[in-house]
Amino acid sequence: MVGYAMRRILGLVAVWFIAVLLTFIAVQFVPGDPILALLSDRSGDPVLEARLRAEYGLDRALWVQFLDYLGNIANGTFGLSFRFAGTPVIDVIAGGLTISPVLALVSIAIAVPLGVSLGVFVAIRQNTWADTLVILILVAGISVPNFAMAAFLVYLFSIKLGLVPVAGWGGADQLILPVTILVIPPTAYIARLTRTYMLEVLQQDYIRTARAKGVRERLVIYRHALRNTLVPLLTTIGIIFGGLLSGTFVVETIFNIPGLGRMAIESIFARDYPVTMSIVLLFTVFYSLINLIIDLLYAALDPRIRLDAGES
Amino acid sequence: MTARGQTNLLTVEGVSVSFDGLHGPVQVLDDINFTIGSGEIVGIVGESGSGKSVTSLAVMGLLGAQGKIDSGRIVLDGADLTALTHKEMRGVRGRDVAMIFQEPSTSLNPVLPVGFQIAEVLTEHFDTSAAEARKKAIALMDRVGIPAAGSRADDYPHQLSGGMKQRIMIAMALACRSKLLIADEPTTALDVTIQAQILSLISDLRNDYGMAVLLITHDMGVIAEMADRVIVMYAGQVVEQSPADSLFQHPLHPYTRLLLRSIPSARSKQAVLPMIEGTTPPPTDLPGGCRFHPRCPIAADLCRDGTPSLQTVGSNHAARCKRLDEDYSLLDAGLGVAL
Numbered sequence: 001m002v003g004y005a006m007r008r009i010l011g012l013v014a015v016w017f018i019a020v021l022l023t024f025i026a027v028q029f030v031p032g033d034p035i036l037a038l039l040s041d042r043s044g045d046p047v048l049e050a051r052l053r054a055e056y057g058l059d060r061a062l063w064v065q066f067l068d069y070l071g072n073i074a075n076g077t078f079g080l081s082f083r084f085a086g087t088p089v090i091d092v093i094a095g096g097l098t099i100s101p102v103l104a105l106v107s108i109a110i111a112v113p114l115g116v117s118l119g120v121f122v123a124i125r126q127n128t129w130a131d132t133l134v135i136l137i138l139v140a141g142i143s144v145p146n147f148a149m150a151a152f153l154v155y156l157f158s159i160k161l162g163l164v165p166v167a168g169w170g171g172a173d174q175l176i177l178p179v180t181i182l183v184i185p186p187t188a189y190i191a192r193l194t195r196t197y198m199l200e201v202l203q204q205d206y207i208r209t210a211r212a213k214g215v216r217e218r219l220v221i222y223r224h225a226l227r228n229t230l231v232p233l234l235t236t237i238g239i240i241f242g243g244l245l246s247g248t249f250v251v252e253t254i255f256n257i258p259g260l261g262r263m264a265i266e267s268i269f270a271r272d273y274p275v276t277m278s279i280v281l282l283f284t285v286f287y288s289l290i291n292l293i294i295d296l297l298y299a300a301l302d303p304r305i306r307l308d309a310g311e312s
Numbered sequence: 313m314t315a316r317g318q319t320n321l322l323t324v325e326g327v328s329v330s331f332d333g334l335h336g337p338v339q340v341l342d343d344i345n346f347t348i349g350s351g352e353i354v355g356i357v358g359e360s361g362s363g364k365s366v367t368s369l370a371v372m373g374l375l376g377a378q379g380k381i382d383s384g385r386i387v388l389d390g391a392d393l394t395a396l397t398h399k400e401m402r403g404v405r406g407r408d409v410a411m412i413f414q415e416p417s418t419s420l421n422p423v424l425p426v427g428f429q430i431a432e433v434l435t436e437h438f439d440t441s442a443a444e445a446r447k448k449a450i451a452l453m454d455r456v457g458i459p460a461a462g463s464r465a466d467d468y469p470h471q472l473s474g475g476m477k478q479r480i481m482i483a484m485a486l487a488c489r490s491k492l493l494i495a496d497e498p499t500t501a502l503d504v505t506i507q508a509q510i511l512s513l514i515s516d517l518r519n520d521y522g523m524a525v526l527l528i529t530h531d532m533g534v535i536a537e538m539a540d541r542v543i544v545m546y547a548g549q550v551v552e553q554s555p556a557d558s559l560f561q562h563p564l565h566p567y568t569r570l571l572l573r574s575i576p577s578a579r580s581k582q583a584v585l586p587m588i589e590g591t592t593p594p595p596t597d598l599p600g601g602c603r604f605h606p607r608c609p610i611a612a613d614l615c616r617d618g619t620p621s622l623q624t625v626g627s628n629h630a631a632r633c634k635r636l637d638e639d640y641s642l643l644d645a646g647l648g649v650a651l
Contacts (some may be wrong), residue, residue: 002560040451185621202419205413205415205418205419206418206419206420206421206422208413209419209420209484210408211405212372212374212413213405213406213410213432213436213484214402214403214404214405214407214433214434214436214437215402215406215432216402216436219436223424224421224424227423228421228423284486293422301423302521303470304422304468304470305470
């Protein structure tokens, strides 16, 4: 297991390098000159322009700029921000560094147990009115885009009912709406998948065996069926997590939360490429680490999956 | 009329079962009657769709949400199982009646260790601690011939061979010393040498513990080797019932006679194995009269109208055929068999 994890992390380093390379190349194709934008009304001052270009290393050959960027990642500064002239990127994003990952992790920590419980609840009531009703709500939860849901929930709970703040960050009450909006789509998705997988597992021969042994129905569901349901579900949780991360971009912007997602949007509008690149890179690292953890969890859930090659 | 025991352990009395179909209920078992004495091995034979598996599931109370016992009683050791609540029936399953299935590979839960799956039978039915149940599970694995049972108890099903997995299933069935074992095609998925081992294990257990066995198979060879008494089923009905030796010596029903003809024999000179033309009719489209008449080589006009009843011939041999009283040799000429 440890050997497998080490090999996977080496593989991830390669993935991260490609991510750095791709974002670096992408930025080269973006129209507009950041230095001219930085100069704004003082453009036409060739001395200042040349000094800034030298400071940001933009006067050097492209491959040298790339090596500089790698060096800046290695020393942890991630280069200098364009928008906040002379400030290292890390200082710009430091405040939001943990907010988006924590939002995403909290949301998935709520969505998985909630979605799985809902899925099991409807699976064992297949084709009853409860099943139909819950499925209907779940489809709505998947279909309504998060910005529309946000507008509706803010209008209802903040403006009309005055129960929770409209936006902001810092208080526990300010977490309720953004987390709710992040949690609803993955919960609905996980619940639908759990229902499907559970119904399939309940048809299996080993479930009939468990019943033939006289195992209590509760244990047939939770001991014999659920774990077999979680194995295929795990794959999709990695993908769902990606959706959740991009969801933080929208939710942080709507609720004015100073996380990486909102910073990414702001830096894109401000042509602050070093910040944008760094946030993209951080999200890549975070997403790939989550998927590594999911792959390791597979082996814990399904004894047929062997992570260390060699034995058979 | 039991061969071994004195008392009837299981009495299936006039049981009819139907399943919900697209166009209303479909009857799949029609008035099934048979008994099993304690320690007796009773075989049920028939093609796919004859109702033999449904019969066993009805005894287990495992017909599912779609299946229903419309009439009849299933009495096990004096208790009518059809009158029990779901909860009471759960207490019977695995403790008083145990069941093993055709596919040992898919019948064991892939994510639970095999020792645990055996121990679970004990913890579910008795006030047994997990440690105690595990010890007993290892002893049971040892009893059914699994080498190094102590270390194999922590293995998962995929680490065992098909034959070993069926032994695990048998160990589960043995855990509560059930009075009745239902074995639904227990050897069909196994290769021939393993088949013989599993069958001899089942008959050892019968001899050692007096466990009665309801053996469901489509293999007349298995029946010949194992069964004390045989029930032949066709299209949801019992068509013949008799002690095994009597069935093999004097099969009465044309269907049984054709089934016996299709057993391959080492001495036989036939190049092509004889078969029975046609297929079992689906329960939604049963022919009128005798249900076998469209496939029966000797069907006469009288077979087309009126369902034949199960008639007893001699002391303990019964068959559902209208031409039972006619001359055997003439019928055999029509069937193309010499028995």
